[in-house]
Amino acid sequence: MNEKVVTVKNLQVTLDVAGQPLYATRGIDFDLYQGETLAIVGESGSGKSIAMHALMGLLPAKSQVSADYLQIFDRDILSLSKKELQQVRGRQIGLISQDALSALNPTMRVGKQILEAAIAHQHINKSDAKKKVYEQLSAVGIAEPKIAYRKYPHEFSGGQLQRIVIAMALISRPDILIADEPTTALDVTTQANILKLLRQQQKELNLSVIFITHNLAVAANLADRVAVMYAGKIIEIGKTREIFYNPQHPYTWGLLEAVPENKVGNDQLFTLPGNPPDLRFPPKGDAFAARNPYALAIDFNQEPTFFKVSSTHFAKTWLLDNRSPAYEPPVEIKERWQQFEQMTEGRKFYD
Structure with a gap:
């Protein structure tokens, strides 16, 4: 197995919302290994982005963060x-945000913004850094990088x-x-x-x-493993093929059922x-119980632990x-894998 590069155990993040605590993540566990892609999926508000901001030390000042391991x-x-975190963010971990405009200073030339990141984290002179910026812009498909700069x-x-x-995130x-949802605002062709x-x-x-998305087709196409989040917790995690071919949590069933591509020829979407x-x-027991047509009596009183499927x-x-x-x-869930293979052009990325 490849080297473990991220370890998160029992991550709990509490945000201050108008003086009221909001329990954004409630005991998250996951690992990330060298060279793999882990997709984190779930509805908006499930805690996906908050967990990653905690990992990068980017939460608001009033946030409370605790973990056994982070x-x-x-x-x-x-x-x-704070200074050490800045070095970690620039040199060891990069971030691509959902809104590219918000990640860039509108009053600065884009080349200078990337240049500053290169100088700060690679400790090279301006001339060498500028060459690296040209190379990185070209590497991400920006034509005429000297003009784009x-x-x-x-x-x-x-x-x-x-x-x-992406060039700015990778320059160091x-x-x-x-x-973090890097393709949400883009058309389908640009997204691809x-x-x-x-x-x-x-x-x-x-x-x-770590790829955060609410788009299951994107996760199926890109990830080696998938973690499904709901109400501040990871409720299912496994290899991509396992999550899409053999999902076990009713919430995962619902997410798969709601994918529009699964409803071609049907006027009504689930x-x-x-x-x-x-x-x-936070509710007592399983947070999904009130929405779960398969809920058992115990779901309303006691939170389930992780059960091992494989x-x-x-x-x-x-x-x-x-x-x-x-x-x-x-x-419909039993039939979904064939549909997802069509959506991802049959890529066997999970083998």
Whole structure:
């Protein structure tokens, strides 16, 4: 097995919302290995981005963060100074945000913004750094990098801006890349090109990637493993093929059922009933119980632990307890893998 580059155990993040604590993540565990892509999926508000911001030390000042382990390689993130965190963020871990415009200073030329990152984290002179910026812009598919260097963010299209943000994230050659919904605002063709670029850069640089998305087709196409989040917790995690071919949690079933591509020829799309719980007041038991048509009485009183499906696949659902009545997932879920293979052009990325 490859080297473990990120270790997260029992990560709990509490945010201050108008003086009221909001329990954004409630005991998250996961690891990331060298060269792999871990996709974290779930509805908006499930805690995906908050968990990654905690890992990078980017949460608001009033946030409360605790963890048994929150490590990048062997460095404890919670014990680092502000200056040390800045070095970790630039040199060991890079971030691609959802909104490329918000990641760039609109009053500065894009080349200068990337240049500053190169000088700060690679400790090279301005002349050498400028050459690296040209090379990186070219590597991410920006034509005429010397001309692009002098342009301002508003002079680029959305797809070009996202490529520039990727260049900025990779200029210091980090070991780990966090991509937070990097293609959400892009059209389908541009999205496909950005995903292709990310796969290419990961392979060339041997990056370890955490990819945050609500798009299951993207996760199926890109990830080696998938973690499903709900109400501040990871409720299922496994290899991509296991999550899409043999999902065990009813919430994962619902996410798969709701994918529009699964409903070609059907006028009505499936939607999960109800809404996620208000994490200012976390529910007792399984947070998904109120929306779960397969809920058992115990779900409303006691939170399930992780049950082992395979050596790499785990799910938090009482349906896997040997005392649970027999159950079968919906027929549509059993048929979904063929559809996902078509959506991802049959890529065998999971082998």
